[in-house]
Amino acid sequence: MFSMTSAPRxxxxxxxxxxxxxxxxxxxxxxxxxxxPNLVGATGCQSNNLKANxxxxxxxxxxxxxxxxxIIHRLETVPGVTKVDFSxxxxxxxxxxxxxxxxxxTALLDAVRDASYTPGQIFWGKCNAMSVRQQKTSGTTKQKxxxxx
Amino acid sequence: xxxxxxxxxxxxCAACVPELSASxxxxxxxxxxxxxxxxxxxxxxxxxxxxxxQQYDFESVMVYGLSHNIxxxxxxxxxxxxxxxxxxxxxxxxxxxxxxxxxxxxxxxxWEQDGIGSTNRLSALGGLILPIGVHSQTNSYxxxxxxLEPGRGAWGTKDGVIFTRQTLNAEIDGYGGFVHSGVxxxxxxxxxxxxxxxxxxxxxxxxxxxxxxxxxxxxxCESNLFFNKEDSVASTVNFSDAKPxxxxxxxxxxxxxxxxxxxxxxxxxxxxxxxxPDDLVTMTPNVSSGGTLFQLDPGIRFVGLNxxxxxxxxxxxxxxxxxxxxxxxxxxLLVYRHVFFTRHHL
Numbered sequence: 001m002f003s004m005t006s007a008p009r010x011x012x013x014x015x016x017x018x019x020x021x022x023x024x025x026x027x028x029x030x031x032x033x034x035x036x037p038n039l040v041g042a043t044g045c046q047s048n049n050l051k052a053n054x055x056x057x058x059x060x061x062x063x064x065x066x067x068x069x070x071i072i073h074r075l076e077t078v079p080g081v082t083k084v085d086f087s088x089x090x091x092x093x094x095x096x097x098x099x100x101x102x103x104x105x106t107a108l109l110d111a112v113r114d115a116s117y118t119p120g121q122i123f124w125g126k127c128n129a130m131s132v133r134q135q136k137t138s139g140t141t142k143q144k145x146x147x148x149x
Numbered sequence: 150x151x152x153x154x155x156x157x158x159x160x161x162c163a164a165c166v167p168e169l170s171a172s173x174x175x176x177x178x179x180x181x182x183x184x185x186x187x188x189x190x191x192x193x194x195x196x197x198x199x200x201x202x203q204q205y206d207f208e209s210v211m212v213y214g215l216s217h218n219i220x221x222x223x224x225x226x227x228x229x230x231x232x233x234x235x236x237x238x239x240x241x242x243x244x245x246x247x248x249x250x251x252x253x254x255x256x257x258x259x260w261e262q263d264g265i266g267s268t269n270r271l272s273a274l275g276g277l278i279l280p281i282g283v284h285s286q287t288n289s290y291x292x293x294x295x296x297l298e299p300g301r302g303a304w305g306t307k308d309g310v311i312f313t314r315q316t317l318n319a320e321i322d323g324y325g326g327f328v329h330s331g332v333x334x335x336x337x338x339x340x341x342x343x344x345x346x347x348x349x350x351x352x353x354x355x356x357x358x359x360x361x362x363x364x365x366x367x368x369x370c371e372s373n374l375f376f377n378k379e380d381s382v383a384s385t386v387n388f389s390d391a392k393p394x395x396x397x398x399x400x401x402x403x404x405x406x407x408x409x410x411x412x413x414x415x416x417x418x419x420x421x422x423x424x425x426p427d428d429l430v431t432m433t434p435n436v437s438s439g440g441t442l443f444q445l446d447p448g449i450r451f452v453g454l455n456x457x458x459x460x461x462x463x464x465x466x467x468x469x470x471x472x473x474x475x476x477x478x479x480x481x482l483l484v485y486r487h488v489f490f491t492r493h494h495l
Contacts, residue, residue, distance in 0.1 A: 060264055060268075061181060061261070061263030061264070061267070063266050063267055063268060063315035063317055063320070064317075064452055065363075065365055065452055065453055065454045066454070066455070066486075067181055067315070068361045068454065069455045069488050070183030070186050070214075070488070070490070071183065072361075073183070074183050074184075074185075085360065086360070086361055087361070088266060088317060088357055088360075088362070089357045089358070089359065090265065090359070091265040114216075114217055115181075115184065116182060116183050116217045116218070117181060117263060118261070118263035120265075
């Protein structure tokens with residue numbers, strides 16, 4: 001079937017394919033190790049690691065503590081927000097809301113843009129009457145469910 | 150196949166190497182500033198050079214975020230102390246002291262690409278240099294050289310483009326542009342063209358956890374390339390007797406030895422009252438001014454949530470001063486910055 005001279009060529013080809021596959025596998029591992037949001041859920045009230053009075057906003061573009069200062073204080077000025085915790089690695093700002101808060105997606109998106117950053121997904125806390133009502137009135141497009149969940 | 154393997158390997162290396170993050174210290178960045186925020190930077194510096202040149206700067210820089218992509222930058226030296234020693238004809242020392250000129254520089258970020266923990270931005274910066282600094286200072290020998298005065302006495306412009314890439318672990322910045330200065334008291338500083346770069350790498354904490362670290366430490370290496378054209382001095386040619394006269398204008402301490410009149414002609418409005426209508430005022434280059442300087446600035450930087458502190462050494466790597474003029478031997482720069490949050494924004 002194969003001549004004797006073609007055997008080394010086939011071995012070389014198999015070796016190259018295996019090397020390429022190994023490199024691609026390692027690339028995938030390296031990509032997998034890159035920081036990504038640790039929240040499960042999507043825009044809507046499906047997140048399971050947020051409290052009912054919390055909402056998480058993904059903020060893109062914040063890289064150092066000095067610039068985190070701006071987004072933290074800008075989100076704190078949004079009416080109804082009582083506390084903001086920010087994580088540099090995940091880019092997530094966790095907002096704690098007052099019971100009377102009437103917060104909308106639009107207000108959050110505007111606050112992030114105002115702070116000179118790019119808004120990502122918004123994760124609402126566990127389903128409650130307040131969050132459901134607010135999302136219905138916000139008028140923003142719902143995003144796809146997060147596949148990491 | 151081999152080329153493909155090399156490409157994949159290169160991509161793999163790029164993915165595995167920790168990402169190359171904080172604003173540069175010797176020039177402005179395109180880094181984000183929230184609308185309404187004010188960043189205030191105070192940077193005392195010391196420079197020593199040839200001809201016994203000593204310079205103490207106390208530069209203040211304020212950045213105000215007007216909107217998500219527009220910021221205003223104000224720069225000034227408050228104050229500046231410059232001292233230089235001459236043999237002219239005997240040894241004496243000139244000292245310039247006082248506030249410097251104020252630069253008002255609007256910055257517009259026209260391109261940005263944000264990711265989780267990273268941002269790439271391009272900004273254009275252009276504005277005016279207001280001649281509010283102290284100039285026309287005199288001592289027992291007359292007017293001190295224009296190059297030693299904190300203020301230039303003339304309006305100027307500063308324009309440039311800034312690139313900033315910030316990641317969680319490092320930051321790269323680049324800044325290129327030029328400074329143009331008008332004529333004051335018969336003296337015009339030559340155009341300055343500059344190209345700056347900055348590389349900063351986080352060394353502490355080694356690993357980032359959830360939240361925002363209280364302090365991050367960065368190793369910094371910046372470089373500054375300056376190319377200054379020769380300054381120009383006004384001189385006059387009187388057509389009635391065809392003899393050049395350079396004594397008509399006051400600021401001629403740096404006057405070169407009898408250069409040929411050339412370059413631009415001053416308008417009548419800029420002439421000294423001592424110039425007669427028969428005099429033609431021309432600008433001649435000061436051959437002992439201008440040149441090229443390339444310096445490296447290694448240092449360290451600490452960054453907190455609303456403050457930053459840095460120390461840099463300025464080490465000239467290449468100096469080519471025209472006509473044996475002054476050139477820098479070394480410099481030390483300390484930088485403290487603080488960010489204030491305000492609710493006043495559009």
